[in-house]
Amino acid sequence: xxxxxxxxxxxxxxxxxxxxxxxxxxxxxxxxxxxxxxxxxxxxxxxxxxxxxxxxxxxxxxxxxxxxxxxxxxxxxxxxxxxxxxxxxxxxxxxxxxxxxxxxxxxxxxxxxxxxxxxxxxxxxxxxxxxxxxxxxxxxxxxxxxxxxxxxxxxxxxxxxxxxxxxxx
Numbered sequence: 001x002x003x004x005x006x007x008x009x010x011x012x013x014x015x016x017x018x019x020x021x022x023x024x025x026x027x028x029x030x031x032x033x034x035x036x037x038x039x040x041x042x043x044x045x046x047x048x049x050x051x052x053x054x055x056x057x058x059x060x061x062x063x064x065x066x067x068x069x070x071x072x073x074x075x076x077x078x079x080x081x082x083x084x085x086x087x088x089x090x091x092x093x094x095x096x097x098x099x100x101x102x103x104x105x106x107x108x109x110x111x112x113x114x115x116x117x118x119x120x121x122x123x124x125x126x127x128x129x130x131x132x133x134x135x136x137x138x139x140x141x142x143x144x145x146x147x148x149x150x151x152x153x154x155x156x157x158x159x160x161x162x163x164x165x166x167x168x169x
Contacts, residue, residue, distance in 0.1 A: 004090055011042050011078075011087060018078035021047035024091060029108035032128040037100040039108060040091040044079025045072075064146025065116035066109070092131045104165045105130025106153035124153045127160070137168050 001008075012023040025043040028036055052074055053067065062068035075083070082088040095101040101108065108129035114122075135143060135152040143149055156164070 001093055004093070007087055007090060011082060011090075014078045014081070015043055015076075019043075019046060019076045028111060029129070030111055030114050030125060031100055031108050032125065034114075034125050035100075036111065037095065037098075037108075039101075040094050042082055042088040042091055044076060044082050044088045045074040046076060049074040062144055062146060064149075065113035066146055066149070068144070086132075089131050096131065100128075102128045102130045104132055104156075104168050106133055106156065107135070121150050123157065124150060127157050132168060134164075134168060 015023050022043055025041045025045070026038045027041075029039040031037050056069060056072070056074075057067065059069050060067050061070060079088070092101060096103060105128050106124045109124070114125075117124075133153065134156040135149050138152055143152070
């Protein structure tokens with residue numbers, strides 16, 4: 001946290017200068033064994049972004065229950081920069097300190113995604129979620145098939161080791 005302190009000072013100023021609204025974004029996510037928790041991120045979208053999701057679903061570039069859109073119009077200028085360097089994820093260190101997440105693990109899904117899971121996908125919830133993981137370092141935005149995403153998460157779970165975590169980090 002000390003190492004990232006300059007980012008924790010500069011990012012909020014950048015976000016506030018770029019758009020109105022809070023600096024942080026909190027969203028309910030599903031973690032270890034289905035426990036819900038509030039994931040914390042730097043806000044990268046306009047304040048009412050969640051309410052616009054349904055109208056953008058027709059532009060979803062991700063198969064399955066997750067939503068991805070490369071040119072998402074809800075993302076602010078500051079948000080594009082923060083996302084490009086994954087700086088928006090840094091507040092999740094708080095979730096790690098609270099014990100809700102690990103540094104490495106499967107990404108924590110939102111509850112509406114979990115409702116659409118096939119039975120075998122629920123195994124993703126058998127490990128504490130992480131800020132980063134195997135699918136992120138294996139192509140992140142290039143992986144558009146949700147089944148491939150899940151396959152990488154399950155591979156991580158099955159092959160977990162401290163060495164693998166160090167390689168991913």
